[in-house]
Amino acid sequence: MAKTKSVYSCTECGATSPKWAGQCPGCSGWNTLVETVAEQGTGAHRFASLAGTAQVQTLADIRPRDEPRLATGLEEFDRVLGGGLVPGGVVLIGGDPGIGKSTLLLQALAQLASRVSTLYITGEESGEQVALRAQRLALDPSGLQLLAEINLEKIGAVLSDTRPRVVVVDSIQTVYSEQLTSAPGSVAQVRECAAQLTRAAKQAGHSLILVGHVTKEGTLAGPRVLEHIVDTVLYFEGETSSSFRLIRAFKNRYGAVNELGVFAMTERGLRGVSNPSAMFLSHHGQPVSGSCVMVTQEGTRPLLVEIQALVDSAHGNPRRLTVGLDAARLAMLLAVLHRHAGVVCADQDVFVNAVGGVKIGEPAGDLAVLLAIVSSLKNRPLPQKLVAFGEVGLAGEIRPAPRGQERLREAAKLGFTHALIPKANAPKQKIEGLTIIPVERIEEAFAKLRELE
Known part of the structure; x- marks a missing residue:
């Protein structure tokens, strides 16, 4: 041999x-x-027509069709998708093992099965295991078709015969093609199987959802070209010790990116959280120092998040530790705090945490971080029902944040009475129940706080 x-x-x-x-x-x-x-030979020709071929024509002659989206029945899932599944669209969803990917998709398919034909292709579990999960979640199994298969050619034949509207493949790393000699999960197999399934979805017009494994670094396993082939890339996040799960869109050809869906894991599966701001806010019995509430923007959704800071005397080299925020940006903010506000933290350990496991990726949290740090350093609680947001520049100026009006309305809806915001974000019309405190520099912000105390 x-x-x-x-x-x-x-x-x-x-x-x-x-x-x-x-x-x-x-x-x-x-x-x-x-x-x-x-591999014997090359499979490059298989990628030539993932989106179909057509004659050369001018863009002005093309009349795009407004395809109606297919709502899954899970409001938070539809929000991240941009309103629902698109016919011919391919979605790739990844997440840590046991985070709830299979549970979420089984719930979505069970609701879709009453309206359209669906097919759940499982390569990691047997049919009995999937049936047990559906029974535990109290789902209606009637109408939901199931196929336990990992051979790509057999899957293609079933798709041609049944012609479902929505297809889930759990997971793409388990599928293999007989045309390749490498093992399932290898770079060549994942790339080829994803390309073949994607082309089939484009030609038949069914919505395809692929479940992907993630590496220990948290990225999707397999070749990076996998993310380029699909139309939408979703990440399912959350601590296994917590009952809350977050789903984010990092790529979406049919909707906005950076959208956030919030779920709660219950005995009956995943349930959407209608007021996610409540999970990111701590409920203190009395005012505490080192705590400031900010309004962050996740896609089109404003969220109220509590920023906690702990400043303590350093024993040796001062440490800077952040959870949910950029550590390099914290070092910059401390330098700005020293230069323009005269607050020295060079001999202090500084720990900053975003409550609830949320990750703050925008600079609009700068002002809230500085307020929490100064509150902890001086051991003086900030005024209750105060919310703050704004980007802090190196010159000490406070720059505006996008969608300021939506942030303020969300804060007022949750009962906050004072908002310390950049002057450029000050609304032209008064928001009922909310006192706006516009500031331009950080020293002005601290002066306004002293007036509130």
């Missing part, structure tokens, strides 16, 4: 090399080459 030849494939770009190297020759990524079985 001839010896099997192996090559090294890049997990980022898919380039191959006859021998291992620390740096990929294609994309220059480090430590991305993994050993795979060399």
Whole structure:
């Protein structure tokens, strides 16, 4: 028997090399080459028409069709998708093991099965295991078709025969093609199977949802080209010790990115959280120092998040630790605080945390972080029912945040009475029940706070 030849494939770009190297020759990524079985021939021709072929025509002559979206019945899931599933659209959803991906999709398909034909393809579980989950979640199994198969050619035949409207493949790493000799989950298999399933979805017009594994770094396993092939990339996040789950859109050709859906894990499965701000706010019995509430924007949704800071005397080298915020930005804010407000933290340990496990990726949380730090340092609680947001520049100025009106309305809806915001975000019309405190610089912000005390 001839010896099997192996090559090294890049997990980022898919380039191959006859021998291992620390740096990929294609994309220059480090430590991305993994050993795979060399395939006979090339499958490049299979990628030629993922979106279909057509004659050359001018863009003005094309009349796009307004395809109606298919709502899944899970409001938070539909929000992240941009309103629902798109016919012919391909969604890739990834997350840690046990986070609830299969539970979420089974709930969605069970609701869709009463309106359209659906097919759940499971490669990791048997049919009995899926039936047990549906029974535990008290789902109606009638109308929901199930296929326990990992062979791509057999899956394609079933899709051609049944012609479902919505298809879920759980997971893409378990599917393999007989045309390739490498094992399921390899770079070549994942790339080829995803491309074949995507082309089938585009041609037949059914909505396809692929479940993907994630690496220990939290990124989707397999070649990076997998994320380019699909139309939408979703990440399912959350601590396994917490009952709350977050789903984010990082790519969406049919809707906005950075949308956030919030779910609560219950005995009956995942339930959407209608007021997610409540989960990110701590309920203190009395005012405490080092706590400030900010309004962050996740896609089109404003969220109120509590920022907590603890400043204590350092024993040795001062430490700066953040959870849910950028550590490098904290160091910059401390320097601005020293230079323009005269508050020294050089000999203090500074710990900053965003309550609830949310990650603040926008600079609009700068002002709330500084207020929480000064409150902890001086051991003086901030005024109750105070909310703050705004970006802090290196010159000490407070810059406006986008969608300021929506942030303020969300704060007023939840009962906050005072808002410390950038002057450029001050509303032209008064918001009932909310006193606006516009400021332009951080020293002015601290002066306004002293007037409130």
